[in-house]
Amino acid sequence: MRTVADPYREWDVAYMLGSLSPAERREYELHLSGCEGCASEVTALAGLPGIMSAVPREQAAGLLAEDHPVQPAMPPASRVSGRRGWTVTALAGAAILVAMVLRRRGRAVRRQAAGTK
Known part of the structure; x- marks a missing residue:
């Protein structure tokens, strides 16, 4: 079950982008098999890698280099x-x-x- 104390609640994006180590990936996949909340979040993010690949690497790097105002993080309770x-x-x-x-x-x-x- 996905709860506030769920240590995996922030792993979904890292999993979708392939940023987890092989051991973390296996651990998270095991968790997904029993956690409907996390599995639902991963399903919702399924198109993310394809969308991100549509932006040329140079353009994405340029966005990181530009000075953008930082948006304050939303508290976890308000996450839709x-x-x-x-x-x-x-x-x-x-x-x-x-x-x-x-x-x-x-x-x-x-x-x-x-x-x-």
Whole structure:
């Protein structure tokens, strides 16, 4: 179970990016088999390596070299779970899609009504 005291709660990104040692990777994979919370977080991060690989290495290094204001870290209690974040995103996308379909149907009905007069 993933709790505040869970020593693995911050390993998900390191695992996805291949930053864990072989021993840590085996240990974390064993933990994932019994921890639904951590497994859910890893699933939510599955696309991260692909997204990061889309940025050229030189550009990424340049971002690190630039002087950016540091954002304060959010307290762990306010962290939105991966599942909730994906659910909200999916619902927003579905709402936009429904609105687009309804708008097109409305236009088609108006055109059809105008053509039958």
